[in-house]
Amino acid sequence: MDSKMSRSxxxxxxTARLVANPSRLFGLGDFAxxxxxxxxxxxxxFSLIRGALACGGGGVKTLPGAAGGVMYKPxxxxxxxxxxxxxxxxxxxxxxxVLPGGFLYMTDLIFSPQWSExxxxxxxxxxxxxxxxxVVTIExxxxxxxxxxxxxxxxxxxxxRRNSRVTEGSSVSINYVSGSxxxxxTMSLPRRALEPGSKVVVVDDFLxxxxxxxxxxxxxxxxxxxxxxxxxxxxxxxxxxxxLKDYISLVEIGRTSDGAARVRCNAPDxxxxx
Amino acid sequence: MDSKMSRSxxxxxxTARLVANPSRLFGLGDFAxxxxxxxxxxxxxFSLIRGALACGGGGVKTLPGAAGGVMYKPxxxxxxxxxxxxxxxxxxxxxxxVLPGGFLYMTDLIFSPQWSExxxxxxxxxxxxxxxxxVVTIExxxxxxxxxxxxxxxxxxxxxRRNSRVTEGSSVSINYVSGSxxxxxTMSLPRRALEPGSKVVVVDDFLxxxxxxxxxxxxxxxxxxxxxxxxxxxxxxxxxxxxLKDYISLVEIGRTSDGAARVRCNAPDxxxxx
Numbered sequence: 001m002d003s004k005m006s007r008s009x010x011x012x013x014x015t016a017r018l019v020a021n022p023s024r025l026f027g028l029g030d031f032a033x034x035x036x037x038x039x040x041x042x043x044x045x046f047s048l049i050r051g052a053l054a055c056g057g058g059g060v061k062t063l064p065g066a067a068g069g070v071m072y073k074p075x076x077x078x079x080x081x082x083x084x085x086x087x088x089x090x091x092x093x094x095x096x097x098v099l100p101g102g103f104l105y106m107t108d109l110i111f112s113p114q115w116s117e118x119x120x121x122x123x124x125x126x127x128x129x130x131x132x133x134x135v136v137t138i139e140x141x142x143x144x145x146x147x148x149x150x151x152x153x154x155x156x157x158x159x160x161r162r163n164s165r166v167t168e169g170s171s172v173s174i175n176y177v178s179g180s181x182x183x184x185x186t187m188s189l190p191r192r193a194l195e196p197g198s199k200v201v202v203v204d205d206f207l208x209x210x211x212x213x214x215x216x217x218x219x220x221x222x223x224x225x226x227x228x229x230x231x232x233x234x235x236x237x238x239x240x241x242x243x244l245k246d247y248i249s250l251v252e253i254g255r256t257s258d259g260a261a262r263v264r265c266n267a268p269d270x271x272x273x274x
Numbered sequence: 275m276d277s278k279m280s281r282s283x284x285x286x287x288x289t290a291r292l293v294a295n296p297s298r299l300f301g302l303g304d305f306a307x308x309x310x311x312x313x314x315x316x317x318x319x320f321s322l323i324r325g326a327l328a329c330g331g332g333g334v335k336t337l338p339g340a341a342g343g344v345m346y347k348p349x350x351x352x353x354x355x356x357x358x359x360x361x362x363x364x365x366x367x368x369x370x371x372v373l374p375g376g377f378l379y380m381t382d383l384i385f386s387p388q389w390s391e392x393x394x395x396x397x398x399x400x401x402x403x404x405x406x407x408x409v410v411t412i413e414x415x416x417x418x419x420x421x422x423x424x425x426x427x428x429x430x431x432x433x434x435r436r437n438s439r440v441t442e443g444s445s446v447s448i449n450y451v452s453g454s455x456x457x458x459x460t461m462s463l464p465r466r467a468l469e470p471g472s473k474v475v476v477v478d479d480f481l482x483x484x485x486x487x488x489x490x491x492x493x494x495x496x497x498x499x500x501x502x503x504x505x506x507x508x509x510x511x512x513x514x515x516x517x518l519k520d521y522i523s524l525v526e527i528g529r530t531s532d533g534a535a536r537v538r539c540n541a542p543d544x545x546x547x548x
Contacts, residue, residue: 012326
């Protein structure tokens with residue numbers, strides 16, 4: 001490393017390292033040694049970075065003490081969070097998204113790196129105060145946004161599978177009734193995936209009756225794991241009565257009187273609110 | 275935006291925006307307007323950022339012209355790429371990963387935000403020169419690393435499902451024989467997912483016989499889509515004869531004479547090489 005770096009160069013280097021590794025703790029001493037400057041210089045650089053990033057949807061968090069350091073948390077402002085929901089509502093309202101049967105084609109959004117990052121930063125912001133140990137989703141469509149939520153929170157991702165696999169050791173499985181299809185389905189999780197007593201948040205792409213997400217909560221209870229909060233990208237207005245009471249959805253999808261899909265932005269709920 | 279930002283503050287702000295949005299093009303003029311400085315000043319700032327990031331595993335790419343701008347590409351050095359493979363081999367060799375039946379437990383790595391980001395930056399680096407239109411994987415375990423590969427390349431992610439869904443419109447399905455289980459399985463892809471004539475790269479977590487990945491290539495051929503390259507995190511030494519000739523794997527998993535798993539780092543292959 002070139003010890004002759006200017007302040008601006010150090011700032012660029014450190015900002016890139018922080019932002020590329022959200023929620024990872026970097027020791028001041030490590031940067032000081034790496035860049036060949038005093039700890040106090042690094043500390044001043046971080047104050048500057050924190051100030052400059054405060055208006056850009058990210059926060060630099062300082063942990064004091066000998067074991068302390070700094071970490072980057074992608075934290076959109078309330079305005080930016082609102083914008084994610086508005087943009088999504090506009091995108092979902094495009095007429096070419098309506099499929100035969102009145103379904104909305106959302107797969108391209110759900111699988112897109114940009115959108116899943118936006119959804120992930122949304123849920124990471126909302127769930128940060130809950131201090132969950134892990135982020136849980138149910139395969140398949142929830143995985144990209146759950147990965148980005150886990151990345152934003154700096155927590156592991158746990159994926160509940162539809163079947164147990166011999167390659168994952170002993171598993172716990174449960175049967176549940178899917179709210180949308182009224183069919184009995186199976187979900188399972190390897191014993192190794194979660195410590196008993198953990199607390200988690202659950203995220204998924206879509207919520208209709210709530211059968212899948214409440215099934216996940218039942219399965220997690222078998223592991224002595226508590227669900228602190230649940231977030232979905234889109235929930236349907238019908239049925240009004242869901243198997244799950246507390247959840248956050250970015251948008252709600254209903255129908256107009258002529259059967260067309262109608263997308264509505266929700267008021268920004270807080271975790272645990274009804 | 276405060277127009278009184280110092281150069282270091284501007285550099286922190288712009289670096290964070292770039293690194294948080296890999297492969298996204300930012301116009302010089304946009305930043306100039308947003309920060310209240312001249313285009314030439316922004317251009318100088320970027321030269322400085324490019325220089326500072328060159329040693330940190332990232333590159334700032336400048337696209338000239340009126341429609342041009344700058345983008346960040348997460349590009350680990352050859353040394354960093356080598357380190358990812360070495361770290362993985364060490365991690366996989368831990369004895370507690372061996373499951374009954376001699377399987378290796380890899381799920382925690384495959385689903386981890388940090389590891390999937392490392393795998394994604396690995397494959398994004400290797401596949402960048404191929405200029406693929408999209409990144410394709412087969413559900414489920416390949417999704418996290420495929421998402422991070424797609425993010426690094428700035429391309430959409432396409433996920434082949436095990437069954438077609440009514441909520442995704444018309445789909446194309448094929449049957450194939452899984453190399454490991456010798457069972458007939460189905461995979462399917464919605465018509466909307468890919469444009470005919472597209473060129474893609476395929477990534478997955480694990481390759482044993484190659485049946486799944488070569489089945490994916492067959493399905494993609496039905497869309498008139500060409501596979502330019504294939505990457506997997508781990509491949510087994512046996513069977514030697516795979517259904518697929520050209521692929522890149524980070525590590526190879528074999529067995530010692532007493533049946534224990536043996537993990538080997540591969541020489542860094544290049545796309546298209548045997």
